Amino acid sequence: MITDTYTGCYPGSQWKAVWSPTESGYGVTEGGASGAPFLNQEHLIVGTLTGGASYCGASQNMSYDYFGKFDYHWASNGQSNIERLKPWLDPGNVGSYICQGYYPTSTFGMVQGQIYNDINQNCSIDDFEHGIGSYIVEIMPGNITISTNSYGIYSIDSLPEGTYYVTVDTTNQNLNPTCPVTQELIISNSQSVTYAPSFGFYSDQACSDPSISVYAPILRRCFDYQELYVVAHNQYAATSYLEEAYVILELDELISINSSNIPFVELGNSEYRFDIGNVGPGQTISIALLVEVSCDAVLSQTLCMSAKLLPIDECALDNSTNIPGGATGDIPECTLPWDHSSLNVDGWCENDSIYFLITNTGDFGDGDMQCVSPVRIFIDGVLTQVESIQLDGQETYMYAFEATGQTWRLEVDQHPLHPGNSYPNAVVELCGDIVNWVPGYIDSQYQDDADPVVDIFCGQIVGSYDPNDKSQSPTGVGELGFIGPNQMLEYRIRFQNTGNDTAFTVVVKDTLDSNLNLFTVVPGVASHDYEFSIENGRVLVWTFNDILLVDSITNEPESHGFLTFKVEQNPDLPYGTVINNDADIYFDFNDPVITNELVYTIYDFNPLLLSQSIFFANEEVSVFPNPADEVLNICFTKTDSDVKGLFKIVDLTGKEIYIEGFSTKSSDYTINIEGLDSGIYILITFMENTMYANRFVVK
Incomplete structure (x- = not known):
């Protein structure tokens, strides 16, 4: 379909449509249509x-027609208003340019409004102003939440x-309202169309509104041609193009590319560049790849991209989103302006050691850190150490630890006023004795992808x-x-047609927990084209029309689909808050398939470390036997005076299992652990304002 001119009509006022041939090989319209x-x-x-050249007996090269553009019919056709559509369809000059169809004799009415780019800031939609898609309005009472379509x-x-x-x-933050952000809506006749308030926005600066998402629905070792998707989007609220845009995709070294629908340049170190050109507001660029996972990968190992x-x-x-942060020990809060520092963390396994390298990528002199930043080290999800760091621009600092087979994580805080929401961290697993490895810890805590221009997937x-x-x-x-x-x-929903026939429509509904901020929902990458909407207050709906999802018996690889989305928590949720979530998947007219239910619990990982030092692998307190099954013996090196303190046993989630105060002159102490399930635990011993930790295993 292209813009063209039909004989005798105004130049550029027509769509020229070239038809695909029917089964008989002919065109699709006939005289009189x-x-x-x-x-x-x-x-x-x-x-x-x-008019046009196509007719039922026309050859393929004659299968084209001309259609008068509706936007030309609207206000430009003919010599007077009687020949134009606007005076007939918008006699009240409401400003709506989209009219959803409805049945005039229906007992149901409709409420319809618009959100638009108010270029002249007059709180009235004009002919040259367009709608803004994917914006959310809330109607009260009723707690009704609706999102706009691509026309606003x-x-x-x-x-x-x-x-x-x-x-x-x-x-x-880049759009300013030109109308009151809350307006009255009066429904006087529920069986007719009511025009709801419209809302104008303008921008005093040209700015893109980018987002990117990456996802691999299934990762299997020794398999090639596995699907991997990347979607780059300049959202509808953007006021500028993403100019000369490109995507840098970094894969785990165990993943290699078989093919891609968009050409790429290999940069080395498992990095690939995809040039996608200028991306306009509301435009999406999809990159579909087929990849191979090496046989060197281990079952349950986590691979990130x-x-x-x-x-x-x-x-x-x-810059308004709160970074999670954590324990800071005795490090004072930084109140200075941003010093142009920018920290980066890399981590790797080499021989029998784990290394973490922190780099200040700021310029020397102009990017020197003026404040000290906290460094936190986790082992299997448990905070074990809090350090501090202050680097000049381009300076690096390396941490090295003995490889234990467990999953180690190091994270460092950026300057509080660093642009965006960067949260530098690195995680290393499967380094050392594999007997100590517990899968799944790499993705148990936050990745460094809170900014909209970066996304990290670990599967x-x-x-x-x-x-x-x-x-x-x-x-x-x-x-x-x-x-x-x-x-x-970030949530990810996978679905598969396990029936015995093709599914023509798939609908996924996800009711958002009340502890999540509905206004921050950002739909991400999906396997097929979809329409996104919000219904009945907090129900997120993805509709895959004409998906033609083949059944798994006919073609198993093509029977799968998926979607992803991101959402923020409500600010400052109290510790102990529980967030539940599941989804309903509808295949055509069948009953829904209900997914597994997920749970989050808001938790303070660091309460014990704020005012005390912690010592792992210490010489002051030791435990035996390890592994243990009935009793745990605790040995103190200090025996010259009374030893007083507190014992606490926690599991790897931080859940308190056992607590007991003690006072002894002996060099050892015994705790009964018969009631503990098999697994890994941490004994925390508080003595003389110092905290010691010993990891032990219950058989």
């Missing part, structure tokens, strides 16, 4: 048939008669799996999914 509607992908009329239209079936108030989302959307438009970085190598399931990132620590407050969460 003039005025027939021309529909877009959203089933809205965008033109009417003027929000609509809902009729409301009971009465007075309501509509509030528009104002979280986008990251995608970055560059160059970065600094105005697109949100475990699997054998068999549930074809209709839901997962989350971070996974959280332990069965209760312990995470810290104030951070972005």
